[in-house]
Amino acid sequence: MAASSVSDSATFQQATLPNGLRIAAEIVPAAYTAAFGYFVRSGARDETDLESGLSHFLEHMVFKGTARRTAAEVNRELDELGGQSNAYTSEEQTVYYGTVLPKYQHRKVELLTDLMRPTLLDADFQTERMVILEEIAKYEDQPPFGAFERSMESRYGLSGLGRRVLGTTESIEAMTPELMRAYFEQRYQPSNMVLAASGNVDFDALVQQATELTADWPTLPVPSKLLYPAPERSPGPLEPLSTKPVDNALAYVVRHANAPNALSDDRIAMRLLSTILGDDGSSRLFWELIDTGRAEAAATWTQEFLDSGLMFLYLSCAPEDVDSNLRLIDEVLERVRRDGVEKDELERAIRKTTAAAIMQSERPGSRLFSVGANWLTRNEYVGLDEIIARYEAVSVDSIQQLIQNYSMETITEVRS
């Protein structure tokens, strides 16, 4: 079977440096490329009110220069090494990554590691603040007009997981370079980061280089506890942050139901259930609402945080069809609660999901995210064979059990 041969050729290696930096690599010697990334446990949920939007703002500032490189030099080198290089910030992580030819491993790791010690100059801070403010304004102008953010606020409150990744106009306007530097010192500790690698990687060289380059990084203790743990339940009716009133051609609805968190074994079965219900290919919602032309979009997916999980439901359709479409969605959910799923559709979902996993494995640049995030979150390595085995172990009965534990009742709803 193709799947076995894929995993057979991959080995996992890991190390922890004296300063606490963890290194995790999935090594596939036959790969044409090597991917590297710093995964930092720093995201919107780690911010205080004053710091709202800081993790993301800091991600921008990381590309503005280091003690050794100007912003222009950073840009030119990233470009010259070829391949995609980029970064993103979420509720729980900030990730900097790139893929290169194996011969550029040393240069790429040197560059990425240097970026992790940005100069954070006042002048750059002021310039970049304008970019962030524009990004916030632009985002608020686009459908579904902040509905996802408001749904998170409604579920988790205004702090922790309810914090907006971009921050707010107010928090970004009030932010200072001093606050950013203090936050950086705290969150970008080696013990709060993973250096992940995948593909055609020279692991010994990687460890040696990282050891040398990060030897003088200061090591302060990082609070291991979450600043704002997710509340069990929504904190109650909230005044949503203001969003611009818009005259929508389409209406948007975002709903949440409870789902397993990132540490729960149930998350695999929940992903399959969500695929059966509402992925954008051939799911129950697709046939009920998209294929029939009733809605522009009708989808479900799961999101797993450290201490909480959600199943999202997203609907976009003509405003006059919202109520009838929500009734149809409720019926779809009711049917699955009552009758469970069919063996056939579960097998199709497993086939589709595992095929996608195998296809993604073809690129070290895709595998990197799994390797890095798993090591950062769980100190766990999950190879492709294991991923496939976990999906294939899900049965009609385990879905039935899951539905008893997670009722898929709507716990928040936002309309836009």
Next chain:
Amino acid sequence: MAASSVSDSATFQQATLPNGLRIAAEIVPAAYTAAFGYFVRSGARDETDLESGLSHFLEHMVFKGTARRTAAEVNRELDELGGQSNAYTSEEQTVYYGTVLPKYQHRKVELLTDLMRPTLLDADFQTERMVILEEIAKYEDQPPFGAFERSMESRYGLSGLGRRVLGTTESIEAMTPELMRAYFEQRYQPSNMVLAASGNVDFDALVQQATELTADWPTLPVPSKLLYPAPERSPGPLEPLSTKPVDNALAYVVRHANAPNALSDDRIAMRLLSTILGDDGSSRLFWELIDTGRAEAAATWTQEFLDSGLMFLYLSCAPEDVDSNLRLIDEVLERVRRDGVEKDELERAIRKTTAAAIMQSERPGSRLFSVGANWLTRNEYVGLDEIIARYEAVSVDSIQQLIQNYSMETITEVRS
């Protein structure tokens, strides 16, 4: 070197069936996946006035059902086999493609081949016409508001390469199923198509299956001459097709210069020159206009047609900055005409381009387009080693020579 080992593991095989269907495959036994696609020499340039938009409309209809499958069955099977499946239409080609696990080769080829004989029912035609009309309206509402189409009309006139891929509201409204069926009979001849494959492919099985499945396809002669060859020069000042007046926050400019066509060996050097001038990484235009904040976008790229080639220049910026930015662009072009390019920047461009080629090769789904399009256009196979060698053979002197042959003077300009 990684590059050699990549190509060493790939072999090329081809066959032509008695009915004229050509099959071309780049086989990499170690790949996790296999990609397949039908490349049809059918595009906007092959359409008459009445047929404008027909190739693209037909691409939509191909997914609406065959003698063996309803549209829903097509959809469900594409989804079930996993991987990306899709299609696109350009001026010269319509392509249907998908990537699957090797074990699904037989099912995928059967499905794709069946799709190539769509039923083209009247009722589906009427429904899909509305979808196309919406697509045209939506496209015209989006920046840069048809500027690329108008630039093509300005360069090539309203027929041939100047034909809009989507067609016009008028042509789509007037179109009939009979016209589509006649066009389909003519263009979807086996001798006008290539079945391409790449990755972990069983070539013998592929040829045998294709032979059986296409044995009863009618074979009519396909005109080998282009219906509307590209005129040497722009046909003169044209009345551009109407586009909606818009109140733009940003202004858009599209310019053309002459460039090598798809059969010219000079096209490789021209791509590198265009990368140096205006790719979106670290090019001369990037540093002059983007890094300085003068423009939102300022880029160049080449497009190669069978009998004509273009270098596009694209600028988007605040309306009041258009003139000063165009002056800066003219200076950038003038400098390169006078002084050529530097060895350093040429080497960087080669490095970046070949690295990207190697990285793309990691996925059979990416290589498919190169294999299929090269075979359809030139009956030529170009392996990765050869691609790299061609780029590496370009010198500062050959760029100098190129600039003498292609002056990069603006031959059309459209503002939006």
